[in-house]
Amino acid sequence: xxxxxxxxxxxxxxxxxxxxxxxxxxxxxxxxxxxxxxxxxxxxxxxxxxxxxxxxxxxxxxxxxxxxxxxxxxxxxxxxxxxxxxxxxxxxxxxxxxxxxxxxxxxxxxxxxxxxxxxxxxxxxxxxxxxxxxxxxxxxxxxxxxxxxxxxxxxxxxxxxxxxxxxxxxxxxxxxxxxxxxxxxxxxxxxxxxxxxxxxxxxxxxxxxxxxxxxxxxxxxxxxxxxxxxxxxxxxxxxxxxxxxxxxxxxxxxxxxxxxxxxxxxxxxxxxxxxxxxxxxxxxxxxxxxxxxxxxxxxxxxxxxxxxxxxxxxx
Numbered sequence: 001x002x003x004x005x006x007x008x009x010x011x012x013x014x015x016x017x018x019x020x021x022x023x024x025x026x027x028x029x030x031x032x033x034x035x036x037x038x039x040x041x042x043x044x045x046x047x048x049x050x051x052x053x054x055x056x057x058x059x060x061x062x063x064x065x066x067x068x069x070x071x072x073x074x075x076x077x078x079x080x081x082x083x084x085x086x087x088x089x090x091x092x093x094x095x096x097x098x099x100x101x102x103x104x105x106x107x108x109x110x111x112x113x114x115x116x117x118x119x120x121x122x123x124x125x126x127x128x129x130x131x132x133x134x135x136x137x138x139x140x141x142x143x144x145x146x147x148x149x150x151x152x153x154x155x156x157x158x159x160x161x162x163x164x165x166x167x168x169x170x171x172x173x174x175x176x177x178x179x180x181x182x183x184x185x186x187x188x189x190x191x192x193x194x195x196x197x198x199x200x201x202x203x204x205x206x207x208x209x210x211x212x213x214x215x216x217x218x219x220x221x222x223x224x225x226x227x228x229x230x231x232x233x234x235x236x237x238x239x240x241x242x243x244x245x246x247x248x249x250x251x252x253x254x255x256x257x258x259x260x261x262x263x264x265x266x267x268x269x270x271x272x273x274x275x276x277x278x279x280x281x282x283x284x285x286x287x288x289x290x291x292x293x294x295x296x297x298x299x300x301x302x303x304x305x306x307x308x309x310x311x312x313x314x315x
Contacts, residue, residue: 046071047102052115052143056134063140064092065148066102066112080153080311081111081144083136083177085162088121088201094159098293099300108313111150115140119205121161122198124168124226126212137169137176155307157181157241159296161201164189164228167270170238171231179239179310181303183296184260187242187270188229190216194266195223229270232277239310240281241303242271245289256290263291282306 039051039060046067051060068079084101086094092114095101105112115136117123123132144150156177158166163185170180189198195216199209213222224230247261267285274281284302289295308315 044102046106047096050143052135052139054135054139056131056139058130061116061135062092063116063143064096064114065144066096066105067148068109068111069107070109071149075149077109078149078151079109079111080155080313081113081141081150082307082311083140083154083156083166084112084114085117085123085136085156085158085165086114086121087158087160087162089119089204090121091119092116099297108308110311110313111144111148113140113144117162117165120201120207120212121165122201122212123162123165124212127210127214127222129211132165133169133172136165137173153178153311155179155181155239155310157183157300157303157307158185159183159293160291161186163187167228167235167240167242168226168231170240171228171234172226174234174237177238177310179241179307180235181241181243181300181307182267183243183299183303184245184263184267184291185228185242186263186266188266189213189227190220190223190230191266191269193262197262229266229273232270232273232279235274235281236277236279239306240274240279241283241306242267242281243284243286243299243303244268245291245295246285246287247289247291248287256292257288259291260289260295 041049043049046069049062049064052063053060084095086092095114101112117132118130123136125131125133154177156166156169163182166180167182167185167187170177186194188194202209202212213219213226216223244264244267245260246264247257271281271283305315
């Protein structure tokens with residue numbers, strides 16, 4: 001005789017049953033029942049690290065996920081995804097370490113994905129090396145759709161080189177994201193002085209400068225191909241948010257201000273190109289400021305209405 005499902009015992013409330021079902025769902029998610037589950041490390045009620053086998057990188061790479069509050073109790077539901085990209089000389093843990101993104105997204109029906117971009121935080125196709133673009137745009141979304149019920153609605157935001165990644169991904173792959181936001185991003189890779197900044201970021205990680213896009217003069221076409229400003233036509237139809245400080249008169253440690261001011265012309269040129277092309281964008285260019293989380297955190301909050309509308313979640 002087939003085993004019939006047991007009914008809740010008398011006196012057991014529906015809320016208790018719901019909680020038990022949620023616990024069972026999370027146990028299956030974080031347990032050792034599947035290959036995906038074995039590669040997941042639970043960090044909190046909604047947060048986990050997943051190791052993603054990547055052909056594009058030639059290794060497994062991490063992505064940190066924040067799941068919706070009702071993920072365990074609504075197995076039929078699919079969720080939009082907000083991708084948050086880290087900056088140079090940092091890693092995929094930066095957004096949960098530096099911001100309150102876990103608390104901020106509680107009760108909002110979305111998945112937050114924070115994928116690895118390597119030590120430089122430049123999520124591009126490296127010459128003869130790792131392909132972070134494919135990892136972030138194909139391999140991670142495939143995992144999320146298969147194992148975490150992600151829908152096809154995606155938005156992306158990033159700081160510094162992650163801001164570059166957000167705009168480069170959206171520009172190079174029109175329609176892949178409903179919205180893209182950059183906070184102090186590298187938005188014109190061929191602007192005066194910017195190739196030297198990019199080369200310095202690569203060199204700081206003891207990598208050959210030419211291992212990214214080659215020489216900025218002899219391989220100019222490659223640099224342009226990965227340049228958000230040069231590919232800005234691909235951003236038409238994507239909701240955009242761009243913020244950048246002038247880095248002048250910020251006070252305190254001068255280095256963050258110097259870095260911010262060095263990228264000011266790049267961001268201004270990017271915004272002018274969008275305006276000339278008739279591509280709408282919400283921009284916030286402010287005096288002072290620094291290339292640091294103290295300024296990026298409020299910019300994320302300011303950009304949230306743009307991201308939320310594009311994701312279809314409450315502001």
